Amino acid sequence: MKTGIIIPCYNEAKRIDQQAFIDFATTHQNYHLCFVNDGSTDNTNDVLEKMQWKSPYNISIVDVKKNAGKAAAVRSGSQYMYGIPEITSIGFIDADLSTDFRDFKDLVKTLHRDEKLMVFGSRNTGKTSGIERDLVRGLISKFIKQFILLILGLPIRDTQCGAKVFKTEVIPMIYSKQFVSRWLFDVEIFLRLKKTFGKKNIMQKIVEQPLMRWVHVDNSKLGLKDSIKIPFNLAQIWLNYTIAYSANEVATDQAFGLPTETLITQRKAA
Template sequence: MESFKYNANPIKCEEGISLIIPAYHEKNRIMKSLNKYIPVLESTGLKYEIIVVIDGEDGTENLLNGIKNLSYYKPLMRLGKGGAVKRGFLLAKYSYMGYVDADGSLSAKDFENLLSSMKTNCCTIASRYLKNSKWINKEPLFNRISSRGFNFLVNALFRLHVKDTQCGAKFFNKKVIDKILPAVYVRNRTFDVSILYHVKRAGYKINEVPVTWNHDKNSNMPIKAAIIPMFVTILAIKIMNSRIKEYVPKFLYKVVSKFNFY
């Protein structure tokens, strides 16, 4: 599932920013996000594109026609968050690329800070749990306990030394994505762990940026339903990159790769 030889020949491309937005039933929120982030993209002076990968059936695509530099992709079957982001990366054409959640929880100012950091770092991620991070509408206690427990386990297994693997805003140099993306198969929310694991394993540094995060209580991400698949998936990632991978039935990894929870 996860063991792979990294691509040594990244594809050359034009300088610019490719922003991927995975969208699962986001017709009530995506325009708020676009209205927040497009002016920031315009202010960079770089060429940019926005790729919305629509993974639901609520008519989100009907809102997107005619928006400058925006295209959308709607697959024939569910991809999950990780699958949607990966598809967006495969469609992206510019030298910098990243993804944000469609709910607009990231402020325009923090989005701008991430883009600035992206230009000098191979991998820049937003973090809700650094010393200078702040919350607007704090997440429920159950979510916070689950998040901190999950992050502790991830760091114990993969030694990422990252405070927040799951925050929905991450940016990369395209050469990094071209090198590691073939190794990333995870389709659910554990995609974030998988991609950061391979970033570090390939020898790149992960730069965390503190953000002010506005928790959306109407999130389409069912935490309780996703807990078990996420824990099973990170264990599968660990096993498939360990010495015991040869002794584990291959069909189990195919099963895990089908988990597509948002």
């Protein structure tokens, strides 16, 4: 029984903490790291391959040739990991390790102990110490949160934390269809689960768990231009999952498979 961790990467060659990932992979054989190179224009893939050689049997690389955004990268990684039989839970974290492995392992522990379908980290429960975030991002985050709460209609405090883990049984339900947004796919995940299980039942199947540590790392891939678009993206999501949802269910992907122009790199045991 293993847990798969997806790490989406776009131009991460200079800032990814290679040793931290290598140390984790070599000491945690019950985890499988899947790095998704999302069309990077630097030498990210070379860096990932060097890391893979250090722990060849539980590090894989999904190399997507054309940049498609974090949503598509996580989706590609999930589709790949779903095909590995020994993996019983699949999650994702950010390449900058703003959420560290200790917190992620706690999410996995809760997932299996409490028999939930999804456990996700939260930076906004009031119980977390060691949270660091710059003032501007904090204000933007609060503004966006109000939009998201209105769309979801669920008592969730932090939808956008980049640390979530799921039982494999819900992976096709969440990832078989393309996401509307490149960055706000977390909102879509909750909406898809809500549509499937209903507003009353979904909160019994998921857990929001406070993180002990979360640090914003500079050089975020979400720039000011993207931030300005967020309200419009949220409006698009709302329209898609309320007015047009039924039609989109028919018009989306027909198969649960990886996109074209995707190369998988995984070392096989001798």
